Structure formats: C-alpha cells, structure tokens
Amino acid sequence: MKKATIIKTSVVTLALGAGLAVATFSFAANEKNEAATETIQGEVVDLMCYLDHGAMGPKHRGCATICIRSGGPVGLLSGDKLYLVVGDHKPINEELVSKAAETIRIKGKVVERNGMRMIENAEIVK
Known part of the structure; x- marks a missing residue:
C-alpha cells in the first residue's frame, strides 16, 4: 500500500471515529436534559x-x-x-x-x- 493511501485511510478513519464520538455524547447529553x-x-x-x-x-x-x-x-x-x-x-x-x-x-x-x-x-x- 502506498504511503499516501495509508495516510488518507487513517485520516478518514479518525474523522469518522471523532464524528461518531461527538454524535454519541450529543445524544447522551440530550437524553439527560429531557424532563417530564x-x-x-x-x-x-x-x-x-x-x-x-x-x-x-x-x-x-x-x-x-x-x-x-x-x-x-x-x-x-x-x-x-x-x-x-x-x-x-x-x-x-x-x-x-x-x-x-x-x-x-x-x-x-x-x-x-x-x-x-x-x-x-x-x-x-x-
């Protein structure tokens, strides 16, 4: 595998992981703040x-x-x-x-x- 492909794959994987983490924490925060x-x-x-x-x-x-x-x-x-x-x-x-x-x-x-x-x-x- 070329070095550029490895870097692109790593960057995309990190970005997806960060996006998933933000979405998870955002969902958890909204869940906690909803009140009946x-x-x-x-x-x-x-x-x-x-x-x-x-x-x-x-x-x-x-x-x-x-x-x-x-x-x-x-x-x-x-x-x-x-x-x-x-x-x-x-x-x-x-x-x-x-x-x-x-x-x-x-x-x-x-x-x-x-x-x-x-x-x-x-x-x-x-």
Whole structure:
C-alpha cells in the first residue's frame, strides 16, 4: 500500500471515529436534559434568605412575603431538595407571594444542571 493511501485511510478513519464520538455524547447529553412534567410538594421559600441563613417556616413568612413581592427568586423546598420555581419563561412571584412559608404542590417541567434544580412552566396544583 502506498504511503499516501495509508495516510488518507487513517485520516478518514479518525474523522469518522471523532464524528461518531461527538454524535454519541450529543445524544447522551440530550437524553439527560429531557424532563417530564412532575408534581412536587414542598414549602414555598424565598431563596435569598433560605440560602443565606436557612430562613423558612411560619416565623419567616413576613420577610419571605416582602422578598418575593420585591422580585426575589422563589423556591420550593421538598425534603432535602431545593428547586428554583419559574413560570412560562418569567417569574411566578405574583402567584406564589400569598403562599410564602406554606406547603403546596407545584406541577411543571423539572430540570437539573450542575446541581441546580428548577421547576419551569410551574403551576400551583389546587
């Protein structure tokens, strides 16, 4: 076999292998990021105070109401899992401000990336 043919064959083989690897990793990434709609029950928390000093519960309701009404991020604490809660590509503060420190159920698309959890397109389940 000529040297040029060997080089061409090697380059084509490497290119096909690289393309297959990229396609495989891309497919795996998409599989992991697809999420189903779930309903999660937990306490509505103001994320600023909860993350800063663990504030939650009825004693924190007044402060949480002020923070959520002011536009601070809203979370749902379910057991040991904390979720950022957002509406349909917008904050959901207006709907959740009256629920501060209450245990409610929220339905939405649950996603996680780099340890951060989020419920998007969230709706309060009545």
